[in-house]
Amino acid sequence: MLLRGGFEMYNERKISSAVINRLPRYYRYLGDLLENDITRISSKELSTKMNITASQIRQDLNNFGGFGQQGYGYNVEYLHSEIKKILGLDRVYNLIVVGGGNIGQALVNYTNFEKRGFVITAVFDVNPRLIGMTIRGVAVYDVDYMKEFVENNKVDVAILTLPRSQANSIANDLVEWGVKGLWNFSHVDLNMQEDVKVENVHLTDSLMTLLYKINEVETEESVNPQTKDDSEE
Amino acid sequence: MLLRGGFEMYNERKISSAVINRLPRYYRYLGDLLENDITRISSKELSTKMNITASQIRQDLNNFGGFGQQGYGYNVEYLHSEIKKILGLDRVYNLIVVGGGNIGQALVNYTNFEKRGFVITAVFDVNPRLIGMTIRGVAVYDVDYMKEFVENNKVDVAILTLPRSQANSIANDLVEWGVKGLWNFSHVDLNMQEDVKVENVHLTDSLMTLLYKINEVETEESVNPQTKDDSEE
DNA sequence: TAGATTGTTAATCGATTAACAATC
DNA sequence: TAGATTGTTAATCGATTAACAATC
Numbered sequence: 001m002l003l004r005g006g007f008e009m010y011n012e013r014k015i016s017s018a019v020i021n022r023l024p025r026y027y028r029y030l031g032d033l034l035e036n037d038i039t040r041i042s043s044k045e046l047s048t049k050m051n052i053t054a055s056q057i058r059q060d061l062n063n064f065g066g067f068g069q070q071g072y073g074y075n076v077e078y079l080h081s082e083i084k085k086i087l088g089l090d091r092v093y094n095l096i097v098v099g100g101g102n103i104g105q106a107l108v109n110y111t112n113f114e115k116r117g118f119v120i121t122a123v124f125d126v127n128p129r130l131i132g133m134t135i136r137g138v139a140v141y142d143v144d145y146m147k148e149f150v151e152n153n154k155v156d157v158a159i160l161t162l163p164r165s166q167a168n169s170i171a172n173d174l175v176e177w178g179v180k181g182l183w184n185f186s187h188v189d190l191n192m193q194e195d196v197k198v199e200n201v202h203l204t205d206s207l208m209t210l211l212y213k214i215n216e217v218e219t220e221e222s223v224n225p226q227t228k229d230d231s232e233e
Numbered sequence: 234m235l236l237r238g239g240f241e242m243y244n245e246r247k248i249s250s251a252v253i254n255r256l257p258r259y260y261r262y263l264g265d266l267l268e269n270d271i272t273r274i275s276s277k278e279l280s281t282k283m284n285i286t287a288s289q290i291r292q293d294l295n296n297f298g299g300f301g302q303q304g305y306g307y308n309v310e311y312l313h314s315e316i317k318k319i320l321g322l323d324r325v326y327n328l329i330v331v332g333g334g335n336i337g338q339a340l341v342n343y344t345n346f347e348k349r350g351f352v353i354t355a356v357f358d359v360n361p362r363l364i365g366m367t368i369r370g371v372a373v374y375d376v377d378y379m380k381e382f383v384e385n386n387k388v389d390v391a392i393l394t395l396p397r398s399q400a401n402s403i404a405n406d407l408v409e410w411g412v413k414g415l416w417n418f419s420h421v422d423l424n425m426q427e428d429v430k431v432e433n434v435h436l437t438d439s440l441m442t443l444l445y446k447i448n449e450v451e452t453e454e455s456v457n458p459q460t461k462d463d464s465e466e
Numbered sequence: 467t468a469g470a471t472t473g474t475t476a477a478t479c480g481a482t483t484a485a486c487a488a489t490c
Numbered sequence: 491t492a493g494a495t496t497g498t499t500a501a502t503c504g505a506t507t508a509a510c511a512a513t514c
Contacts, residue, residue, distance in 0.1 A: 015449075016504080017442075018504090018505065018506090019505095021438075021442055023441070023442070023445065024435070024437065024438035024441040024442065025422075025438065027441070028420070042470080042471060042472085043471075044471080050422075051422075052506095053506075053507060053508090054471095054507095055506070055507050055508065056505090056506065058471095058472070058473065058474085059473090059474085059505090059506075059507090061473095062472090062473060062474075068471075068472050068473080069471080069472070069513090069514060070471050070472040070473080070513045070514045071469070071470045071471050071472075071513070071514040072470080072471070072472085072514065073470085073471065073472080086445070087441050087442075087444060087445050087448075088444045088448035089441065089444065093444060102339035102340075102342040102343055103339050103343070105339065106335035106336050106338065109335040110335055113437075116437070118440065156444075156447065157440075157443065157444075157447070180447045181443045181444070181447045182443075183439070183440060183443055189258075189283075189284075197443060197446040197447050198443075199443035201436065202257070203340075203434065204345070204346075204349070205254075205257035205261075206416070206434055207351065207390075207416060208256070208257040208260070208322065209250075209254055209257065209320075209432055210390065210415075210416055210430060210431075210432035211320060211322065211326060211389075211390075211414070212253055212256065212319070212320050213414065213430040214321065214389065214390070214414045214430050215320075215321035216248075249480080249481075251480090251481065251482090252481095275494080275495060276495075276496075277495080286482075286484090287483095287495095288482070288483050288484065288485095289482065291495095291496070291497065291498085292481090292482080292483090292497090292498085294497095295496090295497060295498075299496080301495075301496050302489090302490060302495080302496070303488070303489045303495050303497080304489070304490040304493070304494045304495050304496075305494080305495070305496085306495065306496080307496090
């Protein structure tokens with residue numbers, strides 16, 4: 001429970017998920033800067049580009065170490081590569097797709113994944129019309145073969161794009177067989193043990209919040225027609 | 234600026250996005266309860282099912298009104314229908330897909346959307362091999378025709394599944410032509426005016442945070458091998 | 467050196483949780 | 491009525507922002 005009792009400068013305290021969720025965005029902006037041959041940037045400049053506060057950038061980064069230099073700012077290439085390491089993007093990951101429907105197929109066809117080191121090694125489905133097929137070189141297998149495959153091949157992440165009813169039981173199997181993370185597109189909450197890592201992509205939920213926002217505007221405008229402009233009196 | 238100055242019991246204060254993001258989840262759980270013929274539920278029971286606090290449920294709901302009854306709890310059907318209204322799901326929305334690639338096509342093929350009243354009315358692309366085709370009955374048009382289409386047909390939401398480079402300029406056009414909301418799958422931040430409603434689905438970012446979590450476990454385990462079990466001494 | 471900008475502590479803000487009087 | 495559970499206020503917790511000494 002000591003705050004500064006350890007010996008590692010890294011990984012002492014649990015990093016909040018608010019911070020972690022921002023890391024890919026930092027990584028993206030730094031990649032863009034790199035592409036534009038910008039070699040250094042201050043938290044102030046970056047904050048303007050990203051529309052957040054410089055304070056937040058410095059706080060976020062200092063969760064992982066001091067990557068900047070007083071009076072100078074941050075070296076773009078260095079910071080980019082450090083965030084790459086923090087996110088674990090400096091190695092290749094093997095993924096399988098469980099459920100060969102629309103979304104599953106779309107992800108297999110998404111060539112950008114491979115460029116980043118996310119390799120989809122197999123697709124599993126129950127549909128006899130899909131089994132035996134190949135999607136961009138990736139074989140579609142019968143789910144019955146999944147146990148054997150996962151136990152004999154390193155599978156880091158399973159992408160779940162299955163019907164709600166099946167998601168939980170298959171997720172449990174996969175974890176038992178050694179899969180480390182679940183990227184869940186099924187429209188259910190997975191009830192896993194504490195230590196199983198899950199990231200949910202609930203597309204319908206996302207669309208619903210957008211619809212809420214759209215309607216909110218419409219309501220606001222009719223209720224408070226005067227709030228828009230107070231510059232003229 | 235008065236906190237309780239208005240006459241509407243509804244929509245006075247800006248609801249925090251933390252709350253809004255939870256609404257679809259409430260809606261989903263209430264739908265499940267309905268399907269299982271459960272007619273009433275207390276915040277306590279629901280909190281157990283959803284793995285959040287009863288306090289949070291009551292706070293969240295009371296942003297929109299008092300839907301429960303002391304000593305009884307909440308009527309499932311009523312609460313479900315109220316959240317449906319709050320989210321604006323009691324009407325049909327017209328969507329267009331801009332970018333007929335993998336994800337775009339997958340969304341058109343996702344039949345569940347239509348059941349919920351999300352109707353995709355057109356797909357737009359630049360690829361001559363796609364233009365003129367039909368995906369599950371939905372026509373793929375040349376983007377050149379998009380302005381005319383949007384101006385002559387009610388389009389509530391544009392689903393952006395295009396390359397990064399094009400997303401911003403097309404988004405601006407769409408908003409100008411009258412589209413109310415943008416569901417953005419392009420891997421860029423859209424720079425829109427304040428009042429434009431955007432919901433981002435950054436799949437790569439989502440996967441990256443999952444990879445972070447996976448690696449975090451591995452690191453934690455090697456650094457703190459003793460934290461797992463303190464029940465035996 | 468003087469100016470710039472970090473890393474970090476302190477202050478503020480907002481969201482979550484706890485508590486309880488109101489009331490069905 | 492007594493018990494249950496809400497709606498809501500107060501307390502706590504955590505995340506964001508501000509401030510500034512350290513230092514390049």
